[in-house]
Amino acid sequence: MPELPEVETVRLGLAKHVIGKKIRKIQVHHSRATAPKSLAPLTSLAGAKIKGVSRRGKFLWFDLDRPEVLVAHLGMSGQFLISKASEMPQRHMRVRIDLGRMELRFIDQRTFGWLAVENTAEGVPTSASHIARDPFDSEFDLDVCVARFMAKRTEIKRALLDQEVISGVGNIYADETLWRSKVHPETRCEKMKPAKVREVILNATKVMREALAQGGTSFDELYINVNGESGYFERSLAVYGREGESCPKCHSAIRRIRFANRSSHFCPKCQPRPRA
Numbered sequence: 001m002p003e004l005p006e007v008e009t010v011r012l013g014l015a016k017h018v019i020g021k022k023i024r025k026i027q028v029h030h031s032r033a034t035a036p037k038s039l040a041p042l043t044s045l046a047g048a049k050i051k052g053v054s055r056r057g058k059f060l061w062f063d064l065d066r067p068e069v070l071v072a073h074l075g076m077s078g079q080f081l082i083s084k085a086s087e088m089p090q091r092h093m094r095v096r097i098d099l100g101r102m103e104l105r106f107i108d109q110r111t112f113g114w115l116a117v118e119n120t121a122e123g124v125p126t127s128a129s130h131i132a133r134d135p136f137d138s139e140f141d142l143d144v145c146v147a148r149f150m151a152k153r154t155e156i157k158r159a160l161l162d163q164e165v166i167s168g169v170g171n172i173y174a175d176e177t178l179w180r181s182k183v184h185p186e187t188r189c190e191k192m193k194p195a196k197v198r199e200v201i202l203n204a205t206k207v208m209r210e211a212l213a214q215g216g217t218s219f220d221e222l223y224i225n226v227n228g229e230s231g232y233f234e235r236s237l238a239v240y241g242r243e244g245e246s247c248p249k250c251h252s253a254i255r256r257i258r259f260a261n262r263s264s265h266f267c268p269k270c271q272p273r274p275r276a
Contacts, residue, residue, distance in 0.1 A: 002058065004136070004168025007058050008055060017104075018082075022050075023049070023098070024099065026095065026098070028042055034116065038117045039116075040117045057163055059071065059128040061125050069117075075108065075114065076113070077109045081104075082105075083105050085100075085103050092107050094106050130163075142198065146201065150190065155259075160178070176240055179266060186273065247269065
């Protein structure tokens with residue numbers, strides 16, 4: 001699933017191409033592309049002008065010259081592609097947005113992504129109202145975030161993935177963050193010192209900033225930017241997806257365990273299991 005760096009890469013690409021454009025027509029080619037909670041059909045946005053492209057965590061939305069916004073979640077395999085209107089439709093194209101000489105196309109092989117027409121509260125769409133601010137948000141408060149972690153009676157890896165504690169972090173960047181912080185994924189939040197929790201948050205920010213600079217992480221064609229290009233942060237991953245390979249720090253073999261219905265990768269020497 002695309003995480004913050006991938007979604008922010010998409011947002012930046014969209015902003016370059018669609019701000020100021022008028023939506024002439026929207027065609028929906030798959031029923032699951034429209035979220036059930038959408039206030040109106042996507043086609044109702046015909047005639048709206050796109051004023052901006054915003055994000056919170058993994059949620060994207062298009063600010064329009066009307067009260068409603070067009071919200072998007074990429075799900076597992078959602079992509080936005082900028083295409084010439086004359087180009088043949090891509091395979092798995094679910095929504096086609098006519099912007100004049102070019103089109104914005106929503107591609108989604110697994111159909112877990114969605115678009116919706118929503119209202120906003122304080123500038124945030126209804127579906128993202130429960131999502132915590134991410135470290136790239138101008139109003140992100142590090143102290144508040146530390147307090148949220150300290151209040152959780154759960155493992156640090158699970159808290160990192162909780163979008164109501166800190167948004168944007170998924171499995172890839174959680175593993176990389178904990179490796180840099182020398183923290184085992186099963187370490188309990190309530191047993192950590194505030195300074196260590198702060199270090200974890202700062203490392204998460206650093207990892208995602210580095211990934212963003214490289215266009216995110218692409219393991220296959222299911223994540224590309226709006227121009228169809230892949231990200232290259234996969235080459236910089238230290239532990240995620242590297243079971244059995246050498247740790248870049250101590251050369252121990254990277255291990256993988258099942259955790260929270262996911263795989264969790266770590267170095268057993270750099271990230272020793274916490275004492276019972």
